[in-house]
Every structure is written in structure tokens, then in C-alpha cells.
Amino acid sequence: MSHTNDHRQDALIKRLNRIEGQIKGIKKMVLDEKETAEIMIQLNASRAALQKISQILLEAQADHSLMHVNEGKDLEKEMSTLRRVITQYNKLN
Amino acid sequence: MSHTNDHRQDALIKRLNRIEGQIKGIKKMVLDEKETAEIMIQLNASRAALQKISQILLEAQADHSLMHVNEGKDLEKEMSTLRRVITQYNKLN
Amino acid sequence: MSHTNDHRQDALIKRLNRIEGQIKGIKKMVLDEKETAEIMIQLNASRAALQKISQILLEAQADHSLMHVNEGKDLEKEMSTLRRVITQYNKLN
Amino acid sequence: MSHTNDHRQDALIKRLNRIEGQIKGIKKMVLDEKETAEIMIQLNASRAALQKISQILLEAQADHSLMHVNEGKDLEKEMSTLRRVITQYNKLN
Numbered sequence: 001m002s003h004t005n006d007h008r009q010d011a012l013i014k015r016l017n018r019i020e021g022q023i024k025g026i027k028k029m030v031l032d033e034k035e036t037a038e039i040m041i042q043l044n045a046s047r048a049a050l051q052k053i054s055q056i057l058l059e060a061q062a063d064h065s066l067m068h069v070n071e072g073k074d075l076e077k078e079m080s081t082l083r084r085v086i087t088q089y090n091k092l093n
Numbered sequence: 094m095s096h097t098n099d100h101r102q103d104a105l106i107k108r109l110n111r112i113e114g115q116i117k118g119i120k121k122m123v124l125d126e127k128e129t130a131e132i133m134i135q136l137n138a139s140r141a142a143l144q145k146i147s148q149i150l151l152e153a154q155a156d157h158s159l160m161h162v163n164e165g166k167d168l169e170k171e172m173s174t175l176r177r178v179i180t181q182y183n184k185l186n
Numbered sequence: 187m188s189h190t191n192d193h194r195q196d197a198l199i200k201r202l203n204r205i206e207g208q209i210k211g212i213k214k215m216v217l218d219e220k221e222t223a224e225i226m227i228q229l230n231a232s233r234a235a236l237q238k239i240s241q242i243l244l245e246a247q248a249d250h251s252l253m254h255v256n257e258g259k260d261l262e263k264e265m266s267t268l269r270r271v272i273t274q275y276n277k278l279n
Numbered sequence: 280m281s282h283t284n285d286h287r288q289d290a291l292i293k294r295l296n297r298i299e300g301q302i303k304g305i306k307k308m309v310l311d312e313k314e315t316a317e318i319m320i321q322l323n324a325s326r327a328a329l330q331k332i333s334q335i336l337l338e339a340q341a342d343h344s345l346m347h348v349n350e351g352k353d354l355e356k357e358m359s360t361l362r363r364v365i366t367q368y369n370k371l372n
Contacts, residue, residue, distance in 0.1 A: 009309060016306045020299060027295045030288060036340045037360075040367040043333050050326045054319055055183050061315045062155065062175050066162050075163045081316075082155050088319040090148050102216060109213045113206060120202045123195060129247045130267075133274035136240050143233045147226050154222045174223075181226040241369050248341065248361050252348050261349045268341050276334050 008060065015053055022046045054089055061085045101153065108146055115139045147182055154178045194246065201239055208232045240275055247271045287339065294332055301325045333368055340364045 026042050065078040119135050158171040212228050251264040305321050344357040 009312075012309050013306055016302055016309070020302045023295055023299045023302065027292055030291050030295070033288075036336050037363040037367045040333055040336060040364065041370075043329050043336075044367065044370050047326050047329045050322050050329070051183075054322050055179070057315045057319060057322075058183075059176060059179055062158075062179060063172055065155075066158060066168060066172050066175065069159050069162045070168045075159060079156055079159055082159065083152060084316045085319065086148070086152055086155060088316045088323065090144075090151075091320075091323050102219075105216050106213055109209055109216070113209045116202055116206045116209065120199055123198050123202070126195075129243045130270045130274045133240055133243060133271065134277075136236050136243075137274065137277050140233050140236045143229050143236070147229050150222045150226060150229075177223045178226065181223045181230065184227075184230050237369075241365070245362060245365055248344075248365060249358055251341075252344060252354060252358055252361070255345050255348045256354045261345060265342055265345055268345065269338060272334070272338055272341060276330075 012053060012056070015049065019046055019049050022049065058085055058089045105146060105149070108142065112139055112142050115142065151178055151182045198239060198242070201235065205232055205235050208235065244271055244275045291332060291335070294328065298325055298328050301328065337364055337368045 022042060022045060026039060026046070029039050029042060061082055065082045069075055069078050115135060115138060119132060119139070122132050122135060154175055158175045162168055162171050208228060208231060212225060212232070215225050215228060247268055251268045255261055255264050301321060301324060305318060305325070308318050308321060340361055344361045348354055348357050
């Protein structure tokens with residue numbers, strides 16, 4: 001794997017660790033019987049953080065597919081890979 | 094403009110006409126004082142229809158950008174165009 | 187129907203008219219072959235406007251249900267009406 | 280705290296534990312360099328699970344507020360509490 005990829009992987013793992021910490025924080029809020037509106041703010045923050053990761057992945061896939069085609073790789077294959085990622089990206093929204 | 098584009102444009106206009114009809118229908122439901130839950134079902138249908146159009150546009154942009162690069166067009170320019178569309182696609186979600 | 191309701195109905199119809207105008211504007215953008223990212227910004231604006239209406243309806247239903255129970259109306263019935271609206275509200279999100 | 284509340288708290292903690300497990304699973308997928316579309320499916324699953332918790336909290340708050348008003352508690356206070364929760368619920372969507 002390239003250094004660029006190592007770097008991106010690290011960044012994603014850091015984001016996911018932060019989300020894990022947020023979930024633990026929400027559990028504590030539930031056990032401490034915090035107000036519903038307060039808990040929801042934290043649930044929204046975690047959802048937004050997960051969506052941000054999806055956006056990063058979609059952008060990375062778009063860049064990769066374009067670079068691959070630029071390097072002469074199979075157009076059809078790159079189209080179908082990127083389509084599959086777009087379809088998943090769209091699923092929950 | 095190519096025949097393919099004409100066809101896609103027609104399909105988008107048809108979808109938008111359908112949404113316009115849905116909005117008129119929702120106005121009638123509001124005036125007829127229909128139940129809130131019923132009105133919401135129609136509001137959701139229109140939102141889903143608008144999102145479907147955004148998905149179609151994103152997929153078309155991805156295909157175009159890949160084809161352009163495949164035809165030897167500027168990689169950086171296509172990357173930035175596709176990025177801009179992905180960023181907008183993501184905005185509301 | 188009460189004057190309050192008349193007022194709320196008017197406000198909803200105005201919002202829906204505005205959305206109808208936005209959809210017409212998007213059709214024009216498609217026909218004028220505007221950039222995808224620009225069209226998406228307008229699609230998002232219409233989706234956000236539709237969601238705002240759903241939020242207004244949910245808040246109005248919540249207020250109504252609480253007022254009805256306060257006036258001695260059937261608790262179970264109000265619970266189930268409000269639940270149904272919450273379920274719909276949630277559907278697309 | 281009532282037995283009912285204990286039960287609901289347990290159910291929420293179980294859901295949050297499951298999401299924590301999902302996040303750990305996504306980290307493993309990133310480290311194992313799984314395909315982007317596959318990772319996105321799991322990100323969506325976690326986001327949907329978080330949203331389900333928000334829906335459960337909103338429904339519970341709606342029920343509580345209606346019951347409180349039915350028991351003679353302050354209407355204005357319950358309205359504003361429920362409004363606050365609806366506003367938060369809506370934020371990310």
C-alpha cells in the first residue's frame with residue numbers, strides 16, 4: 001500500500017475512534033438520564049460524523065476512478081465501481 | 094446537443110412535471126384539511142422524487158467525467174467538476 | 187374552521203406555491219443546460235422547503251394533541267394520532 | 280426510576296452497544312482495505328441504527344408529554360419540552 005493510502009486509512013480510523021467515543025458518551029447520558037433533547041444532539045453529531053466518512057469515501061473513489069481511467073484502465077469497470085459506490089451513498093439519505 | 098442528451102433532458106422534465114403535479118395535489122390536501130399523516134406521506138414522496146433526480150444527475154456527471162478523461166480531457170478539471178457535484182449532492186442529506 | 191387555522195393554512199399554501207415556483211425554475215435550468223452543481227443546489231432548496239413543511243405539521247400536531255388532552259379529550263386517541271405523524275415524519279429521513 | 284424506565288434504558292443501551300460493535304467492525308473493514316461500497320453499507324447501517332434511537336426517544340417524549348398533561352401537569356411546559364425535542368430530531372435530516 002502507498003504512503004498516501006496509509007495516511008488516508010489513519011485519518012479514517014481516527015474518525016471512527018472518535019465516533020466510538022461519542023457512542024460511549026451517549027450511553028453514559030442515557031444511564032445518567034439526561035434530557036432527551038440533549039441526547040439527540042449527540043446522536044445527530046455521531047450520524048453527521050458517519051456521513052462525513054461516507055462523503056470522504058465517495059470523493060476518494062471518484063478521484064481514484066478518474067485517475068485509473070487517466071492511466072488507461074478499463075472505462076466500463078471504473079464506471080460500474082463508481083456507480084455502485086454512488087448507489088450505496090444514496091441509500092440512507 | 095446530442096440525441097442522448099435530448100432523451101435525458103426529456104426524462105428529467107417529465108420527472109419535474111410529475112413533482113409539480115404532486116405539489117398541486119398537496120395544496121389541495123391542505124385546503125381539504127386532510128389528516129397530517131396523509132399530507133406527510135405526499136410531502137415525503139415529493140422529497141424522494143427530488144432526491145432521485147439529484148442521484149440521476151450525480152450518476153450522469155460521474156459517467157461524463159470518466160468518459161471525458163477517457164477521451165483525453167483534462168484530469169484536474171474533471172476531478173474538480175465531479176467533486177463540486179458530490180459536495181452539493183451531500184449538502185442536504 | 188377557526189381563524190388560527192385559516193392563518194396556518196394560508197401560510198402552508200404560500201410555502202407550497204413557492205416550491206411550485208422553484209420546480210418551474212429547475213425545469214428552466216434543465217432546459218437551459220445549466221451546470222449540474224447549480225441545478226443540485228436548487229433541488230436541495232426545494233427538498234429543504236418540503237421538509238420544513240413536514241416539521242411545521244409535526245409541531246402543529248404535537249401542540250394540538252397536547253391541547254386536546256388538556257381539554258380532556260381521549261389520551262389513547264391523541265397518542266396514536268401523534269405517533270402516526272411521527273412515524274411518517276421519520277420515513278424519508 | 281420506574282420499572283418501565285429501567286426496561287427502556289436497558290433497550291437503548293443494548294442498541295448503543297450494538298452500534299459500538301458495528302463501528303469496530305467498520306474499523307476492521309478499513310484496515311482490511313475492503314471495497315468502498317461494502318464499507319458504505321455498514322456506515323449506512325450504523326446511521327440508520329442511530330436514527331432509530333432518535334425516533335424511539337421522540338416517540339417516548341411525545342407519549343410522556345401527553346401523559347403528563349393528562350395527569351394535570353403544566354401544558355406550556357410540556358409543549359416547549361416536546362418542541363425542543365422535535366427541533367433537535369429534525370436537525371440532521
